[in-house]
Amino acid sequence: MSKVKVRFAPSPTGSLHIGGLRSALYNYLFAKQNGGEFLLRVEDTDKNRYVEGSVEKMQESLKWAGIEWDENIYTQSEHLDVYKKHAEQLIKDDKAYYCFCEPERLQKMREDQTATKQAPMYDQYCLKSLDKEEINKNLKNNCPYTIRLRIPENETIEFDDIVRGKVKFETNTIDDQILLKSDGYPTYHLANVVDDHLMNVTHVIRGEEWLPSTPKHILLYKAFGWDRPEFAHLPLLLDTNRKKLSKREMDVSVEDYINKGYIKDALINFVAFLGWNPGKGSTKEIFSLEELIKEFKLENVHKGGAVFDVQKLDWLNGQYIKNLPIDELYKLALPFLEQKEFYEKPSPQNPLPKGEGDKKEYIKKVLTVEQDRLNNLSAIGESNKFFFQDIKCDKKLLKWKDMKDDELKESLEKSKKVLNDNKNWTKESLEKELLEAAGDKRGELLWPLRVALTGEKKSPPPGEVAWVLGKDESIKRINSALEKL
C-alpha cells in the first residue's frame, strides 16, 4: 500500500467550523498513526462566497488546536488551468459535454419538475439537441458555457465506505453534474477529484453531507481512468434539535470557543469523542492528542450523528483546567483576566502588587485558589474579584449587625479557630476594630486571606471592609485557600 495521504479541504467562507475541526482532527489522527501525511487544501472555487482573511483565520484555529499540516497549503484558485484542461479532456473522451443553457432556463426547468413532483434533473438538452456545428458556433461566439459530466445510464455505483460499509447508488438518479462553471472555475466535484488524484490522496475522510456526491466522484475517477481513493464519511455534528450544526442555533466556529475560554486539549478531546470512542469497554474519557493518535480507529467511527453537548464540554474543560500546571494556567488565563473590567484599576486599596514579578506571583496564587472551581478560562476572577479590587464598604452587606449576640459569638468562635485569632471579640470591639468592617459574617475572613496573598501584615484600615463579594462567596474556599498558601 502506498503511503497514507489525507487532506483537510475547507472552503474559505468564514472561520473554522467546529465540525471542520473534527474532520481535520480525524484526518490528522489517521495520518499520524499511519505515518502518513496530512495536507491542507483551500477550496476557494466559489468567488461569491469567498471571505477575505478566512484562510488565515482557519490556519490560526488549526494551529491553536495543535493540528499541524505537512507541505504547503494548496490553493485551488491558483490552478484554474489544470481543472479546465482536465474538463476539456473529458469532452474529448466523450465523458463530458458543453452546456449553454442559461441559468433562467435551468431554474424554470427545475421549478416545473418540482411542481409535477419529479426529481429535479438536467434534461440533457445540450447533450441531445446540439450538434457539433452549433456547439462550435456557440464557442466561437463566446457564448457562456459550462461543462457537464455525462452520467452513464442504468449503472449501479457501489463502494465500500470505511465507516458506513457498502453504499449503492443508481446512476439514473444522478444529475449531469456541472464540472466547470461559466466563469472558468471548477465546481467542488471536479477540483476535488482532480486534486485528490494529483496530490496522491489515499483516503478521503470528510463529512456525511458528501456521501450523495461520492458516486459522481467515483464516476469522475472512472472517466479519467484513475484509481480512486478510499472513502470515509463522518457522521454529522448536530445541534440540540438534531439538525446539522448551524450558526443560527449556537456558536459553531472554533474561534468562538477559543474566545469563550475553552482550552485546546479539552475541545480536541471533546470533539474527538463526538462520533468515536475507544470501545472495548473502555471508560476512559480523557485523552491527550498523543493518546488519540494511538487509540483512534477510523473503523470505530459511528454512523449516527452526534449532538454537540456544551455541558459535557464544560465539564471536560474543567477537568483539563484542574490538571493544568499553575504556570500553564497563568499563561492561558492572563489574557482573559486582562480583559476584565475589575482587573488592575489603580487605587491605594488595590491589592495587586506593582512590580511585574510580584504581580505575576500574586496572580498565580489567586489562580491556585481558583483552579479547582474553574470550568472556563473566561470566568477567571469573576467570583474572586476582591483579589483585584478595592475593598469597599458595602453597607447593604453589613448583616452581622443584625445578628443576635449568641449567633455572632458562635460565628466568631469558628472564625477565631480558623484564623488562630485569640482576640476576644465582642459586638462592640468588632465594630470598633473594623468599624464598618466586618460586613457580612464572612467579611472578617477575607481580609486575612488578602493579607496572606499580598503579604501586607496589617489589619483592615478603619472604614474599610474586607468584603466586596456577592453573597455566593464561600468560606470553604477561603479556608482551603489559606491552607494552600
Place this chain on the structure above:
RNA sequence: GGCCCCAUCGUCUAGUGGUUAGGACAGCGGGUUUUCAAUCCGCUAACAGGAGUUCGAUUCUCCUUGGGGCUACCA
C-alpha cells in the same frame, strides 16, 4: 417529492445470540462544607414499533415509524 444514510438512558456512548444492558455529562437526593463551587456517596433514566430466523433476540434479516443529509454554474 426523489435518492442516500442513520436508530441503546435527555446527551455522548459501551456491550452481547442468554448481562441485574455498563460508563460519562446533565438531573435529583445525601455526606462534607457556618452559604456557593469543588469533592465523595447514592438515585432516576435507554435497547422506536412489528414480523421473521432461533431453544432464546437489544444483538441477525425484512417491513414500518422516526430522525438526518443531499437534491445549485455552494462547498
